Amino acid sequence: MMDTSLAAALGIGFLLGIRHATDADHVAAVSTFVSQHRSVARSCLLGTFWGVGHTAALLAAALGTITFKLTISPETERGLERVVALVLVLLGGHVLLRTLAPVRHAHAHVLHTAGRPFLVGLLHGLAGSAALTLAVVAAIPDPLAGLLYVLVFGAGSTVGMLVLSGLIALPFVVTANRTRDLHTAVRALAGIASLLLGLWLLWELG
Numbered sequence: 001m002m003d004t005s006l007a008a009a010l011g012i013g014f015l016l017g018i019r020h021a022t023d024a025d026h027v028a029a030v031s032t033f034v035s036q037h038r039s040v041a042r043s044c045l046l047g048t049f050w051g052v053g054h055t056a057a058l059l060a061a062a063l064g065t066i067t068f069k070l071t072i073s074p075e076t077e078r079g080l081e082r083v084v085a086l087v088l089v090l091l092g093g094h095v096l097l098r099t100l101a102p103v104r105h106a107h108a109h110v111l112h113t114a115g116r117p118f119l120v121g122l123l124h125g126l127a128g129s130a131a132l133t134l135a136v137v138a139a140i141p142d143p144l145a146g147l148l149y150v151l152v153f154g155a156g157s158t159v160g161m162l163v164l165s166g167l168i169a170l171p172f173v174v175t176a177n178r179t180r181d182l183h184t185a186v187r188a189l190a191g192i193a194s195l196l197l198g199l200w201l202l203w204e205l206g
Contacts (some may be wrong), residue, residue, distance in 0.1 A: 030118050044169075089198035
């Protein structure tokens with residue numbers, strides 16, 4: 001039978017994971033992926049792949065901490081955050097180019113398309129979450145309980161992003177079935193938001 005304190009910690013971890021999915025840089029990045037599709041179901045799948053990548057990064061970091069006592073230095077974390085900011089700029093710029101200068105192309109298979117959110121999820125997991133997660137894992141005496149916490153936190157972030165992706169998709173789906181100009185404007189807004197957030201983060205990080 002699971003210890004009451006562990007069960008409570010896991011429950012809190014799940015809720016924190018859901019909350020973590022709503023971070024501005026996460027939402028901005030996933031919005032750029034969702035903006036290129038006209039299906040709520042496919043958008044939810046893209047959000048799920050982001051969550052899987054995010055969780056995989058956290059698990060790898062946790063295993064490194066438990067097995068090799070690895071830590072992430074503040075300098076490394078700051079460098080990864082700069083990479084995240086740069087990726088946001090690139091994603092936003094890509095969406096703007098695709099929106100304002102569209103090129104006819106065959107629709108990519110969803111598994112191929114999902115590779116990008118998976119990789120961005122990996123990056124987000126290493127940059128924004130790993131250091132805090134490692135601190136939590138190091139504070140839990142039982143290594144298996146620590147890994148379980150990471151899994152539950154990751155599950156929460158995945159569920160949170162799945163739901164968010166579905167909600168984010170609604171404006172793109174609705175406008176796609178109405179006026180082309182409005183759909184173009186909504187897509188461009190997603191690109192601009194990601195681009196501006198990335199530039200602001202780069203400025204903040206120095």
